Ligand SMILES: Nc1ncnc2c1ncn2[C@@H]1O[C@H](COP(=O)(O)OP(=O)(O)OP(=O)(O)O)[C@@H](O)[C@H]1O
């Protein structure tokens with residue numbers, strides 16, 4: 001009997017309505033899950049629209065939701081027309097080359113790249129690639145180093161002052177140094193990466209390294225004494241001890257660090273792009289600001305919202321990953 | 335003749351900020367193969383310390399432990415430990431927890447299939463077959479403790495060391511696990527040292543009860559041989575004059591001869607809450623008797 005009831009409950013909970021639930025309480029739950037956030041959003045949009053009308057700037061009125069909507073449509077249209085122009089350019093080039101080869105079989109066709117202005121969506125792509133690359137570099141350095149520091153108390157003592165010193169440094173302070181070092185060190189005729197990409201990348205990596213490093217070290221050094229005793233009784237080798245006990249037990253901490261790092265990486269990147277005029281969303285914002293047309297503020301506002309949205313999505317992805325790999329289901333994963 | 339396991343003149347001093355603290359002084363104990371010995375004594379007297387020294391997790395300051403003619407000076411799987419708080423790896427299932435131990439101990443000695451059968455056999459001994467692919471946070475406290483015992487048994491240890499294995503469990507579950515343990519012990523006939531706070535548990539399970547004096551500088555106070563026939567049945571024994579005599583002996587040692595004068599919380603403020611509850615359990619039973 002109980003098993004039947006349980007399966008019934010299971011089926012109906014998939015359908016979203018529990019058998020003993022009234023429609024009213026189901027409605028309440030849906031309101032909590034969807035209704036309240038939507039209500040919050042609506043109130044926000046209203047206040048924004050009303051407030052925006054009150055603010056006048058030298059570039060015209062502060063953009064409200066409607067202007068932002070118009071500008072995002074415009075940005076999308078610009079992107080599409082730019083793409084069309086690009087394909088047209090390549091088609092024309094191909095055609096011309098084909099004609100010249102037909103006339104003169106010895107002619108080696110030259111392929112020129114399209115050099116149009118990057119659109120808003122191109123900038124989003126650039127920023128995403130840069131932030132992920134910078135974050136990956138940071139993680140690749142921070143996790144192994146954190147493990148070493150966590151395992152070795154003397155190493156921790158030796159490196160701790162350095163970590164504490166560099167952790168609070170703002171990206172803007174690193175940027176000139178990184179720029180100069182990249183210019184000096186990266187001299188090739190046929191660069192695989194643009195210098196601007198590398199400066200953004202290293203600035204991001206330098207700034208977002210620290211939370212992962214510190215959290216990994218703490219997680220590794222805080223393996224419970226009981227588990228260490230288990231490892232000792234089993235006489236696990238050092239390697240097995242690290243792989244089977246230390247690493248899994250610090251996975252939740254490592255991921256907490258990684259999430260913090262990714263958040264910082266995204267913020268740092270936008271600032272670095274603005275300051276260094278490196279391609280990306282930061283440059284888009286800066287260009288629009290310099291441009292100073294009546295549309296600029298609306299376009300900047302679109303960028304602000306997109307930056308927020310991407311930051312949010314990146315965090316959600318990390319959270320999903322964290323939930324997947326973390327054994328500690330009680331850890332606060334929000 | 336030397337015994338299977340011998341503790342000779344074991345003393346230990348812990349360095350503390352206020353100078354060194356002598357927890358154990360001249361502990362002597364000889365244990366025969368296949369013997370089941372309980373350690374009982376007031377909280378903080380040094381029972382865990384004795385066990386940890388035998389396990390090799392602590393080093394005695396003077397004296398030493400000899401197992402089968404070899405001195406013990408580091409931990410090893412031939413002295414398996416069942417920890418008070420189960421100490422399972424939370425990210426592994428029950429099966430994988432036992433597997434970690436089996437792989438380590440029988441590396442190169444058993445084939446993969448043999449290992450699998452051995453792991454399953456040990457989980458079956460503790461009646462955990464139905465939940466062997468669950469993780470520790472998905473099973474109850476009693477089940478976790480059983481997996482801990484299975485893990486220890488699977489190492490085929492010479493000595494099984496158990497630190498209050500059932501301390502954190504409710505009375506019913508505890509009785510159940512005690513019965514399981516007696517059953518397993520009947521078949522395997524391991525050498526066991528078990529720490530307990532529970533007088534009934536000690537009398538029911540043990541061949542000998544080692545009663546420890548209060549610390550600091552605790553030592554073996556009295557040793558009580560329990561000559562009750564096996565298999566033992568808790569219900570029949572409840573009415574048994576011999577059994578009640580043994581209980582009386584232990585209780586009078588604990589509550590008359592080794593009366594606890596100082597505050598329990600002074601020793602280990604962290605564990606105080608847990609210890610207090612366990613401390614009252616035997617007292618209640620005494621009142622009933
Ligand atoms: N690592 C340590 N450093 C300093 N003192 C310690 C250490 N381990 C134990 N002690 C001290 O040794 C004494 C005995 O401790 P132990 O844990 O062996 O007691 P116990 O009999 O197992 O108590 P309980 O029944 O509460 O588990 C206590 O006073 C404790 O404070």
Ligand SMILES: [Mg+2]
Pocket residue numbers: 381382383497
């Ligand atoms: Mg103890």
